[in-house]
Amino acid sequence: MLLRVRAAxxxxxxxxxxxPGAQPPAEGRGGGAGAGRGSPPPAAFCRPAFLxxxxxxxxxxxxxxxxxxxxxxDGRRRLPWSTGYAEVINAGKSQHNEDQAxxxxxxxxxxxxxxxxxxxxxxxxxxxxxxxxYWALFDGHAGxxxxxxxxxxxxxxxxxxxxxxxxxxxxxxxxxxxLPHDTQTGSADTNQMSNAEDCGEVPNDAVxxxxxxxxxxxxxxxxxxxENAFKHMDEQIERERxxxxxxxxxxxxxxxxxxxxxxxxxxxxxxxxxxxxxxxIPMSREFTPETERQRLQFLALxxxxxxxxEFTHLEFPRRIQPKELGKKxxxxxxxxxxxxxxxxxxxxxxFPLIFGEGKKARMMATIGVTRGLGDHDLKVFSSxxxxxxxxxxxxxxxxxxxxxxxHCPDDVLVLGTDGLWDVTNDEExxxxxxxxxxxxxxxxxxxxxxxxQELVVRSRGVLKERGWRLANDKLGSGDxxxxxxxxxxxxxxxx
Amino acid sequence: MLLRVRAAxxxxxxxxxxxPGAQPPAEGRGGGAGAGRGSPPPAAFCRPAFLxxxxxxxxxxxxxxxxxxxxxxDGRRRLPWSTGYAEVINAGKSQHNEDQAxxxxxxxxxxxxxxxxxxxxxxxxxxxxxxxxYWALFDGHAGxxxxxxxxxxxxxxxxxxxxxxxxxxxxxxxxxxxLPHDTQTGSADTNQMSNAEDCGEVPNDAVxxxxxxxxxxxxxxxxxxxENAFKHMDEQIERERxxxxxxxxxxxxxxxxxxxxxxxxxxxxxxxxxxxxxxxIPMSREFTPETERQRLQFLALxxxxxxxxEFTHLEFPRRIQPKELGKKxxxxxxxxxxxxxxxxxxxxxxFPLIFGEGKKARMMATIGVTRGLGDHDLKVFSSxxxxxxxxxxxxxxxxxxxxxxxHCPDDVLVLGTDGLWDVTNDEExxxxxxxxxxxxxxxxxxxxxxxxQELVVRSRGVLKERGWRLANDKLGSGDxxxxxxxxxxxxxxxx
Numbered sequence: 001m002l003l004r005v006r007a008a009x010x011x012x013x014x015x016x017x018x019x020p021g022a023q024p025p026a027e028g029r030g031g032g033a034g035a036g037r038g039s040p041p042p043a044a045f046c047r048p049a050f051l052x053x054x055x056x057x058x059x060x061x062x063x064x065x066x067x068x069x070x071x072x073x074d075g076r077r078r079l080p081w082s083t084g085y086a087e088v089i090n091a092g093k094s095q096h097n098e099d100q101a102x103x104x105x106x107x108x109x110x111x112x113x114x115x116x117x118x119x120x121x122x123x124x125x126x127x128x129x130x131x132x133x134y135w136a137l138f139d140g141h142a143g144x145x146x147x148x149x150x151x152x153x154x155x156x157x158x159x160x161x162x163x164x165x166x167x168x169x170x171x172x173x174x175x176x177x178x179l180p181h182d183t184q185t186g187s188a189d190t191n192q193m194s195n196a197e198d199c200g201e202v203p204n205d206a207v208x209x210x211x212x213x214x215x216x217x218x219x220x221x222x223x224x225x226x227e228n229a230f231k232h233m234d235e236q237i238e239r240e241r242x243x244x245x246x247x248x249x250x251x252x253x254x255x256x257x258x259x260x261x262x263x264x265x266x267x268x269x270x271x272x273x274x275x276x277x278x279x280x281i282p283m284s285r286e287f288t289p290e291t292e293r294q295r296l297q298f299l300a301l302x303x304x305x306x307x308x309x310e311f312t313h314l315e316f317p318r319r320i321q322p323k324e325l326g327k328k329x330x331x332x333x334x335x336x337x338x339x340x341x342x343x344x345x346x347x348x349x350x351f352p353l354i355f356g357e358g359k360k361a362r363m364m365a366t367i368g369v370t371r372g373l374g375d376h377d378l379k380v381f382s383s384x385x386x387x388x389x390x391x392x393x394x395x396x397x398x399x400x401x402x403x404x405x406x407h408c409p410d411d412v413l414v415l416g417t418d419g420l421w422d423v424t425n426d427e428e429x430x431x432x433x434x435x436x437x438x439x440x441x442x443x444x445x446x447x448x449x450x451x452x453q454e455l456v457v458r459s460r461g462v463l464k465e466r467g468w469r470l471a472n473d474k475l476g477s478g479d480x481x482x483x484x485x486x487x488x489x490x491x492x493x494x495x
Numbered sequence: 496m497l498l499r500v501r502a503a504x505x506x507x508x509x510x511x512x513x514x515p516g517a518q519p520p521a522e523g524r525g526g527g528a529g530a531g532r533g534s535p536p537p538a539a540f541c542r543p544a545f546l547x548x549x550x551x552x553x554x555x556x557x558x559x560x561x562x563x564x565x566x567x568x569d570g571r572r573r574l575p576w577s578t579g580y581a582e583v584i585n586a587g588k589s590q591h592n593e594d595q596a597x598x599x600x601x602x603x604x605x606x607x608x609x610x611x612x613x614x615x616x617x618x619x620x621x622x623x624x625x626x627x628x629y630w631a632l633f634d635g636h637a638g639x640x641x642x643x644x645x646x647x648x649x650x651x652x653x654x655x656x657x658x659x660x661x662x663x664x665x666x667x668x669x670x671x672x673x674l675p676h677d678t679q680t681g682s683a684d685t686n687q688m689s690n691a692e693d694c695g696e697v698p699n700d701a702v703x704x705x706x707x708x709x710x711x712x713x714x715x716x717x718x719x720x721x722e723n724a725f726k727h728m729d730e731q732i733e734r735e736r737x738x739x740x741x742x743x744x745x746x747x748x749x750x751x752x753x754x755x756x757x758x759x760x761x762x763x764x765x766x767x768x769x770x771x772x773x774x775x776i777p778m779s780r781e782f783t784p785e786t787e788r789q790r791l792q793f794l795a796l797x798x799x800x801x802x803x804x805e806f807t808h809l810e811f812p813r814r815i816q817p818k819e820l821g822k823k824x825x826x827x828x829x830x831x832x833x834x835x836x837x838x839x840x841x842x843x844x845x846f847p848l849i850f851g852e853g854k855k856a857r858m859m860a861t862i863g864v865t866r867g868l869g870d871h872d873l874k875v876f877s878s879x880x881x882x883x884x885x886x887x888x889x890x891x892x893x894x895x896x897x898x899x900x901x902h903c904p905d906d907v908l909v910l911g912t913d914g915l916w917d918v919t920n921d922e923e924x925x926x927x928x929x930x931x932x933x934x935x936x937x938x939x940x941x942x943x944x945x946x947x948q949e950l951v952v953r954s955r956g957v958l959k960e961r962g963w964r965l966a967n968d969k970l971g972s973g974d975x976x977x978x979x980x981x982x983x984x985x986x987x988x989x990x
Contacts, residue, residue: 164836177812179823179836214812214852216825216834223833298790302797317672317709328674330711335889338718339711341659341674357709394830 046148048101050085052076064092067468069456071449079103080133084448084485086456090419091468091478098140099417099480100151100250106159107131108166130166133257134158135484137270139417141367142248146237146374149246154254154373157232161225162258168221169259175216222258223397226265230373234393238376249374252395253284253415255486260403262413265395267371269418273426274400275433276411276488280426283398283413287371289354289363296363296370296390297334300353308385311364312350314342320349359422363390371395407489409442410434412451419481420459423470432458433485448485455483541643543596545580547571559587562963564951566944574598575628579943579980581951585914586963586973593635594912594975595646595745601654602626603661625661628752629653630979632765634912636862637743641732641869644741649749649868652727656720657753663716664754670711717753718892721760725868729888732869744869747890748779748910750981755898757908760890762866764913768921769895769983770928771906775921778893778908782866784849784858791858791865791885792829795848803880806859807845814850815843854917858885866890902984904937905929907946914976915954918965927953928980943980950978 047053047061051070061070071086072079079085080103089097108129134155140147168175230252237246251268264272266284274281285291293315300306300313307313315332317339328341329348342348356362363370364380364387371392378387400413412433420429436454440447461468461476468476542548542556546565556565566581567574574580575598584592603624629650635642663670725747732741746763759767761779769776784791788810795801795808802808810827812834823836824843837843851857858865859875859882866887873882895908907928915924931949935942956963956971963971 161835175825175834177825178819181821216812220833221835224827224831224835225833227831227833228835295793298793299797302794317711324673326676330670330672332719335887336719336722337892338715338720338722339670340656340716340719340723392830397832 047087047097048085048103048151050077050079050101050103061087062089062096064089067091067460067463069453069460071453074446078445080105081487082445082448083135083487084450084452085483086449086452087482088419088456088460088480090480093478094480096144097480098144098147098248098250099419099482100138100140100144100147101482101484102134102136102138102151102155103484104134104155105131106134106155108159108163130162130169130258132158132162134254135415135486136252136254137415137417137482137484138253138373139251139268139270139419139480139482140248141250141369142375142378143246144248145241145244145246146248147250149237149240149244150233150250150252150373153236154229154233154252157229157236158226158254158256160232161229162222165221165225169218175218175221177213177216219261219399222256222261222263223399226254226256226263226397227394230265230267230393230395234373237374241374241376246374247377249372249376249378249391251369251372251417253417254395255283255413255415255484257402260401262400262402263397264400264413265397267373267393267395268369269421270416271418271421272413272415273429274411274413274488275430276405276407278430278434280430281400282426283400285396286369286418287392287396288368289356289361289370290358292370292392293332293354294334295392296353299390301334303389306386306389307350307353308380308383310351310380310383310385311353312347313353314348315354316348316352319351319355320344322349325349363387367391402488409487409489410437411488412437412448413484413486413488414455415484415486416455417480417482419477419479420455420483422479423459423461423474423477424455429455448487451485452483455485456481542582542592543580543598543646545572545574545596545598556582557584557591559584562586562955562958564948564955566948569941573940575600576982577940577943578630578982579945579947580978581944581947582977583914583951583955583975585975588973589975591639592975593639593642593743593745594914594977595633595635595639595642596977596979597629597631597633597646597650598979599629599650600626601629601650603654603658625657625664625753627653627657629749630910630981631747631749632910632912632977632979633745633747633868634763634765634914634975634977635743635745636864637870637873638741639743640736640739640741641743642745644732644735644739645728645745645747645868648731649724649728649747652724652731653721653749653751655727656724657717660716660720664713670713670716672708672711714756714894717751717756717758718894721749721751721758721892722889725760725762725888725890729868733871736869736871741869742872744867744871744873744886746864746867746912748912749890750778750908750910750979752897755896757895757897758892759895759908760892762868762888762890763864764916765911766913766916767908767910768924769906769908770925771900771902771983773925773929775925776895777921778895780891781864781913782887782891783864784851784856784862785853787865787887788827788849789829790887791848794885796829798884801881801884802845802848803875803878805846805875805878805880806848807842808848809837809843810849811843811847814846815839817844820844858882862886897983904982904984905932906983907932907943908979908981908983909950910979910981911950912975912977914972914974915950915978917974918954918956918969918972919950924950943982947978947980950980951976 047058050072053061060068067088069086069088083103085101087099136154138147138150240246251270253270253272254265256263264283266272267287269286269288271286272283274283297313313334317330320329325344327344329344330339331342332339351365354361354363355365362368366380366387373393375391376388379385414429432454433451436451437447440450459477459481461470468478470476542553545567548556555563562583564581564583578598580596582594631649633642633645735741746765748765748767749760751758759778761767762782764781764783766781767778769778792808808829812825815824819839822839824839825834826837827834846860849856849858850860857863861875861882868888870886871883874880909924927949928946931946932942935945954972954976956965963973965971
């Protein structure tokens with residue numbers, strides 16, 4: 001993750017950073033307590049519960065020198081759909097692996113919820129409850145606390161948001177615009193749901209209803225539920241950041257499979273692609289100072305006090321020197337995509353809100369991603385300027401309808417943190433996927449793990465005298481790398 | 496154009512609307528005075544100068560009943576590249592045709608500029624000056640003043656913005672980041688341009704330049720010039736709106752051909768597509784309350800005073816009734832793409848900032864487009880709430896490199912106001928283009944005019960007992976319709 005180390009170190013002094021000793025995974029990870037309820041143990045360094053690492057294995061996974069690739073072991077519990085997973089720690093940029101992963105089947109019955117492997121049989125939505133499949137990657141920065149907590153809780157917030165929609169999603173008619181009174185403020189009672197006619201629409205209105213009401217789809221309700229789950233997750237991190245030792249923040253990329261559709265939600269610079277019959281379908285876009293420049297500049301223009309007299313909302317191709325006052329410099333304002341020249345004024349000598357290019361682009365000289373969870377205490381180095389007002393915790397959600405296409409066992413959804421994508425691209429990943437899958441039988445449940453491992457190994461490279469090197473001798477990724485390879489079709493995958 | 500008639504009438508009382516009598520085109524239209532200089536006659540109702548209408552023809556063009564299609568006449572001056580053009584007045588929704596069009600070859604030499612047909616020969620950029628080809632459509636609302644003025648001036652503002660870039664655009668090396676002092680503030684002296692090294696970059700800097708500077712392309716300078724030209728056009732309308740009788744506003748769609756590339760700039764709901772070898776390439780997107788919802792809600796959230804206690808920045812699928820207080824209603828906030836339920840509070844009873852669907856979507860119950868020129872005096876009906884802060888005068892500019900593909904005489908760029916697109920789509924337009932072009936010889940210069948006419952006729956329909964009807968008996972477009980058909984290849988077009 002792209003965070004200027006200086007700033008991170010400065011902000012995370014006084015015990016907010018992850019402690020020096022790697023701790024074993026917290027008990028009860030991925031199960032036990034409802035989102036926001038109870039008093040869970042402080043989020044600590046750990047690896048995903050589904051890896052079932054022994055203390056010795058955990059120590060190896062935490063070793064920057066060997067950078068051993070981790071995957072669910074043969075003979076242990078297999079991930080749903082035979083999902084493949086692999087990860088590797090960074091080459092030393094942070095003390096621990098700050099990526100986290102989660103893979104669950106989340107079910108809810110009445111007021112109780114649970115996770116895989118206690119999955120009920122039957123439809124994903126039923127009168128007694130519902131369940132959804134869930135995969136997520138969290139790429140932490142400035143500590144692993146936020147990523148660990150998000151990996152333990154985000155799916156529960158999604159479950160919570162979907163809970164009151166169960167009856168609506170089961171009903172093929174359009175979702176009701178309005179629901180009746182709650183007896184208690186804030187609690188949703190799904191039994192009281194009814195149609196719009198019951199709650200405000202006058203049936204004999206002079207104007208027909210369809211002229212007054214906007215159609216809202218079931219799909220957009222699920223998208224809204226996921227969006228608000230991210231918001232609640234972020235609020236929980238904010239509430240508990242002091243007591244739970246949750247320094248830093250994290251990017252979040254989650255794939256939810258519900259009622260035949262994949263909902264891929266992304267907040268940050270992780271990426272998801274579908275590879276279907278050799279074709280690449282992007283399922284996310286990255287949120288960085290470059291891709292979100294106009295949103296950030298717009299906010300800075302409207303709320304200049306957030307810049308603390310240190311920054312200008314204008315973008316310049318480089319820092320301006322005081323002696324250049326009065327000369328003309330290229331700039332971009334919030335409503336521009338092109339560049340133009342302006343006469344340099346005193347105010348332009350401030351540091352640009354957005355600065356740098358590509359992977360080196362930073363907002364307020366501090367952070368390289370503009371969406372994610374956490375970062376509530378993040379400030380510009382040596383200042384009292386908060387970064388959080390510029391960050392968004394809301395994901396972009398893309399939908400892929402699995403029922404619209406007959407998938408073969410080689411069709412997959414790949415989720416990867418930026419450690420993967422920094423040194424490779426869609427085409428290369430698709431090439432590795434096809435190459436590895438071809439060398440295993442279509443019904444071999446290990447084949448997706450083999451793909452994930454190969455993707456991680458090829459992005460990490462091999463340790464040579466001049467560091468980790470790829471096959472083409474370029475520098476391998478020194479970042480944490482985490483990859484899910486989720487099969488979209490094939491026998492036995494839909495359980 | 497989509498403007499609630501009530502509001503328009505209310506705002507444009509007291510003589511701001513176009514007068515009842517159609518006046519002949521202003522003398523010297525499209526030539527003579529520099530942008531913003533001199534004292535041109537007040538913008539009045541007129542049709543494009545290139546139509547060369549006699550007073551009698553102008554009267555016919557202004558007749559809502561006959562709705563005669565207008566095109567450049569055979570035997571009169573032909574448009575550059577044999578461009579096709581056709582237009583027709585609305586079916587009575589406004590007194591005059593509020594669309595305007597402009598087609599020019601704009602050249603600049605020294606401090607003078609001129610327009611077609613006085614085009615210099617040779618390269619479009621030369622030591623003595625430069626020229627560019629220009630086509631534009633302006634779709635006015637609440638009067639034709641803004642559209643008329645924009646059609647007379649926008650290309651001059653573009654010329655002005657490009658002027659100081661001439662030497663830079665001719666130089667194949669990257670544009671200089673910084674230019675030296677102007678001797679006079681505000682005046683650009685292109686002779687003083689030099690490389691970045693001369694003006695602030697220390698050659699023996701410890702860090703190499705390429706690490707500090709962002710690369711800026713020639714193309715992005717042209718985009719920036721066009722964006723700022725739109726801004727200056729809008730500012731000119733603001734300055735002169737009282738003295739020049741410039742009520743209302745207009746959408747603007749402009750295509751600029753410069754140095755082998757098309758720059759298509761759009762602010763509003765007009766649309767441009769390229770049809771190349773039967774393939775459709777969209778060259779614009781529309782800016783409406785629906786497509787710009789998040790920008791508008793974000794602004795309203797940050798500047799609630801702009802809503803004047805009458806509106807809420809939240810979107811609801813319908814108006815909420817006071818008796819529904821405490822119930823739960825679907826809503827969308829600025830950072831959401833999905834929908835969710837919220838408990839209805841007092842504040843939610845206000846009118847939603849964005850309301851309605853598709854062509855009926857309105858911002859502040861007033862306007863159906865969110866970008867364009869003018870509208871400085873537009874207010875919400877019966878209130879003191881200004882609309883302009885929510886409107887953007889900045890276009891989105893898309894670039895099409897004509898040199899990257901060998902074009903045949905049937906490849907065209909089609910520009911159309913929403914009067915065209917409201918009743919047709921890309922595929923139908925492409926079908927008409929191919930059908931009509933096939934029936935004329937490839938070297939027949941009239942063929943593009945024939946296409947434009949056919950597109951207008953098919954969108955207008957035929958007057959029957961139940962109004963203007965299309966071939967499929969659906970309602971034809973009752974709006975003003977204007978269409979350019981610009982050939983991208985073929986003999987003799989590149990002069």
